[in-house]
Amino acid sequence: MFELDVRSRKPIYEQLVERLKELIITEILKTDEQLPSVRTLAQQLTINPNTIQKAYRELEVQGYIYSIKGKGSFVSPASPSPNTEKLSKVKSELIKLLSEAMYLGMSADELYKIIQEVEATVGGGIEDDQN
The missing domain is CATH 1.20.5 (Single alpha-helices involved in coiled-coils or other helix-helix interfaces)
Structure with a gap:
């Protein structure tokens, strides 16, 4: 999906948040598209699942994704009203x-x-x- 710079001063979860936001904003990830599971993405990127979870939580707080219990995380539709x-x-x-x-x-x-x-x-x- 993408690469992270483990030598960067920027925390890995922040790099992940920025990269996912970029993919959502440029519509590479479409509205209501399911994101990879925490476990799957952690294995692909060889990073701790807690880091992925933290990034997903941050994206949810910012309104870029939403979660459905037992189903996973999905790209939120662009909000009609500006934040x-x-x-x-x-x-x-x-x-x-x-x-x-x-x-x-x-x-x-x-x-x-x-x-x-x-x-x-x-x-x-x-x-x-x-x-």
């Missing part, structure tokens, strides 16, 4: 990253092209939102 707290946090992080990119010499046109590329691959978002 304003999460959006606020993402906007704040984005402002920091954009400021740093511009400080390092990236032009607004280059940033806009990146946004267009992301928009073409991601989907979702709120139409006609100018904020």
Whole structure:
């Protein structure tokens, strides 16, 4: 499915959360698609099942997946209403990253092209939102 960097300073469960979010956002993992079981993924990645469970719990808290007792974990449908707290946090992080990119010499046109590329691959978002 994917590889994790065991030498990274970032905890393995966080790497797993980020990678699964990326797969969900880019719609490689589709709505209501079942994720691998904790045991199966732990064997594939040769990591502790508790690490997988922690990542799945975090994804569930963030609304990316849902669990059905006895059946497993599944990709959540994109929420029709925006999570304003999460959006606020993402906007704040984005402002920091954009400021740093511009400080390092990236032009607004280059940033806009990146946004267009992301928009073409991601989907979702709120139409006609100018904020």
